[in-house]
Amino acid sequence: MQSALNAQAEPAVHLKHLIIAMVIVCAVTWTMVMVVLGWALLRTGGPPEEGRPAREREMSQAVVSAIAATAFVIAGLTIASFYTSRSLNHQRHAALVVKVRAQQWWWQFIYDDGDRGKTFQTANELHVPVGVDIRLELEAADVIHSFWVPSLMGKRDLVPGRQNQLILRADRPGIYRGQCAEFCGLQHAHMALFxxxxxxxxxxxxxxxxxxxxxxxxxxxxxxxxxxFMVRPCAACHSIRGTEATGTAGPDLTHVASRRTIAAGLIDNTRGTLAAWIADPQTLKPGNNMPMVPLSSDQLRQLAAYMDSLK
Structure with a gap:
């Protein structure tokens, strides 16, 4: 369930409360305006000429009161928004650092603890331990993207040439769907993450x-x-640790079969869908950077079998 109202972590709870408060305030304000409007429409005729000054004073007082109430409501919502944002941006010590690199149209997650031998990367699926603060170092490879997992946190932009940070914490086990929240091109809607x-x-x-x-x-x-895989262009774009394939243009495929989906959440990860994606990625996700590679039917089955073996 991808919803800001399905809050499963402290930052998401703060945002949910802010949303509910704004909805309630706006609903009450709208109701009061409609009541006053209805009352004004139901009044017929005008006051006697001798009572007009008193009526004008009443109208002036009503306008001033409405302006004061509007300023009070706006100030209250602004203060609530400020304190919510400050609580979300509070920097805490993170036990794990993950580099998040957004590309058209997929997510690259690099787990780097400083030991080169322990560094690894995956795509579109971010695994985290429950109850631990994770610092995400956000950057974009091409255009502006936005990292958003509504059940856990608010949005944070990824801007080319600039690194942003975000603290992520999941308080309960589960699978939380996220999405790029900044329009980033043709397949923006198909840039999901988990x-x-x-x-x-x-x-x-x-x-x-x-x-x-x-x-x-x-x-x-x-x-x-x-x-x-090794003799075709696949190895030039993708890397598989332990083999001669060291490409960096596409996702790391070392353990691709362990992922639940492929193509950034577009389709489930099975041998059949792997074969369909390899055969014609442009039909499934038009505009993506993976070209169509001419393969015979036997080569396609063999390549899909190899991808399916990379658990």
């Missing part, structure tokens, strides 16, 4: 698996698929 919050032990098992090199294929079809 935050997968799990207990500390499960996260460490996942991270340990992600740090490892790619598994060697055992099925004959997957073995042939690896050979196809």
């Amino acid at each position: 935050v997968i919050a799990e207990d500390g032990a499960s996260f460490e098992r996942w991270a340990s698996g992600q740090r490892a090199d790619a598994l060697l294929p055992t099925e004959s079809e997957a073995v042939d698929g690896k050979a196809v």
Whole structure:
């Protein structure tokens, strides 16, 4: 459920309360305006000529009162918004740092703890331990994007040439859907992400698996698929640790089969959808940077089998 009203973390709760407060204040204000308008429309005729000065004083007082009430409401909402924003931007010590790099139209997550041998990256799925502050270092490769997981936090822009930061904390285990919230081109609507919050032990098992090199294929079809991957343009754009493929233009595919979806949440990750994506990525996601690579039907099956073996 992707909704700012489905708050599952402290920052999201603050934002939810601010939204509810604004809705209530605006609803009450609108109701009062409609009541006064109805009362004014129901009044017929004008006051006697001798009572006009008193009527004008009443009208002036009503206008002044309305202006004062408007200023009070706007000031109150502004102050509430200010304190909510300050609480969201409060810097805390983070136990884990993840570099988030937004590209048209997918998310690159780099887990770097300073040890080169333990650095790894994944795409479109951000795994985090529950109850731990995570500092996200946000940057964009091409145009302005916006990182938004409404159940956990507010939005934060990713601007080319500038690094922003955001503290993420998931208080409950679960899978939280996010989205690019800044129009970034043709496939902006198909630039989703998932935050997968799990207990500390499960996260460490996942991270340990992600740090490892790619598994060697055992099925004959997957073995042939690896050979196809290396001789075709695939290896020039993608990297698979433990192989000669070191491309950086596309997502790291070392453990691509462990992800729930491909193409930034567009389709489920199965051998069939992998084959469909490889065969014709432009039909599924027009305008993306992955070209169509001519493959025979046998090569396509072999390549999909190899991708499906990269758990």
